[in-house]
Amino acid sequence: MRILIVDDEPIARSRLVRLLGRIEGVEVAGEAANGNEALAQAEALAPDVMLLDIDMPGLDGLAVAETPGVPPVIFTTAHPHHALDAFEADAHDYLLKPISRERLERALEKVRVRRAAAEQEPWRLVVTAGSLKRFVDAREVESFIADQKYLVFRVGDEELLLRESLDALEARLAPFGFLRVNRGALVRRDAVRAYDTAEGGAVVLASGERIPVSRRAAAAVREALNV
Template sequence: MRVLIVDDEEPARSRLRRLLKDVAGVEVVGEAGDGHETLRQVEVLHPELLLLDIRMPGLDGLTLAQRYTDLPPVIFVTAYDEYAVQAFEVNAVDYLLKPVRPERLAAAMERARQRQLATREAVSRALEAVRPVGASTRIVTSTPGAIRLFDARDITRFWAADKYTLFQAEGAEQVTEETLGSLEERLRQVGFLRVHRGELVHVGSIKALRTVEGSFAVELRDGQVARVSRRLLAAVKGELGLDGSPD
């Protein structure tokens, strides 16, 4: 589970990082010192869980969770017990009081893991309900409180990042748990082609094949650029009708 630690005090962040080293299956992907930095880190790092302090300068943790409902699940970590009711009103996984005891932290992380598994199962059921086998172009994403559906025919590119697949839609970066390999198999019939081990693009959206210092890339109609591997270059040229063109 990918965790972002949020606390305005560096010693508190360091202690949580040390304690989490003893919790199996946990990766601390970053830290933040206030609410605004948290939003930036969530956008870049895609954590699966926030360990979130409540009292911080500027945008505090409770206001952050109340205002931004699409955040990852939250475990509040605070020295104050008077916010517990408000914390659980924003569907917090748990509420830990400082100084955090190792066994209490481990129990909270297990609760978060069980919630994550339940969410993934719900997404899988939704995916099966809306997708005829081998025929659907629907792409499913899941955020706290919402399962969203996109049409792959409106998307030009998918790319791999860690354990997830990313794509651009509705002016923002979206995340799906479906693998690039699964998407390649499912979307081949509507014109998608693997051009790199980490890139899947819609062939009809390619407007240029470029070479830069010996590396290859395709430019798409929406301005995105996807890498092309030498191993797959011939297949890309073939799809574009460039079989006889020089490298």
Template sequence: MRVLIVDDEPLARARLAALLQECEDVEVAGSVGDGEAALTMLAQTHPDVLLLDINMPGMDGKALAARLANRLRPQIVFCTAYEAHAVHAFDLGAVDYLLKPVRLERLRDALKRVRQRLDAQPHEPVGWLHARVRGEPIRMALDEVICLIAEEKYVIAHRGGDQLLLDDSLRQLEETYPDQLIRLHRNCLVPAHRLIGLKTLADGRVLARLAGTDFSPEVSRRNLPTLRKLLRMS
């Protein structure tokens, strides 16, 4: 089981990492200090569970959990010093709610609950895109994609350090994955989990901030209200 620790206190992250070393079949996928950094790590490491603090600067734990609601992975285990958020935490679908300082046995119990929930649910459907490399067809997972950009008659998938030519149009892809892809511009789609914020430039243009990359594609005025609503909901 891959675990991502999300807490703005370095000592709390270090303590959780030490406790996880005492748990069987557990790997620490990463350790970050806020919700936006967590979204970036999610896109890169695909953990099974988040050990998530609630009170953090920027995107707090509740906002991050709301963004990830209804997904099989990652599951959420809140780790906080405050009891008051427990009801809301379970409303957000959290598996467990641990009070700091977290005890080893409670952590083991929480991870056991995560395993049981994952085992009881069907496998999360994986979105696959059909691309070509030097004329040969390949498949690539939608989670790997940073953005999809239409250029003349083709659609280019930007994935990490490379770019792949796709067989489908942006409209076909948007219709196939309506809950996973969002439109920034008539020539650009991005996976919804990549969107972490917006940036307004001095000239009035708005750019999208995407997890896992410094690339910031422009957002059209037509699509801007939808994106702002999505970010407020998360």
């Protein structure tokens, strides 16, 4: 497991490096001293986990965690009052400094367990709603629509928000018949009830929702729908 350490205090980063050196099966992929560096390092190094401080100059840890596409986050902070915001940002854990090796090891194990579950059941979505973690079967969802830092989808009459990039979700759900119909929309193929060729094309879903098909995606969508 490759770890990116993000903290504006060099002493705090050094302590985490030492702790990680005593935990089997992990390595430090890199370090960052602020939020902007963290995002750049996450993109360049593709770590498995980010150990992330919250109170940093410029872009803080909560803003980093809310950025689509970042790896799983374990917050490491001296301040307990950010806990609710942290879990709303879908943090895997929230560690208060000073951090013990045992507590850090347990937090990393949570990430391993959740990652293993995602690999075995890629259709299983984890949605944060306040202090609750809800589990949703993506195979029951008609569409996912990108809206800033969230993906919006519906289960029955309820609208839910998922904090994941559309690219990552597409990679997970493609084996289950999901199609990218435009830059900001993913639809379940067997939920499509009609294809409208007017005005560049659109798919009409079982719920009646109409989603435009982009020119770039049109050929692949028509082929998948055999139209």
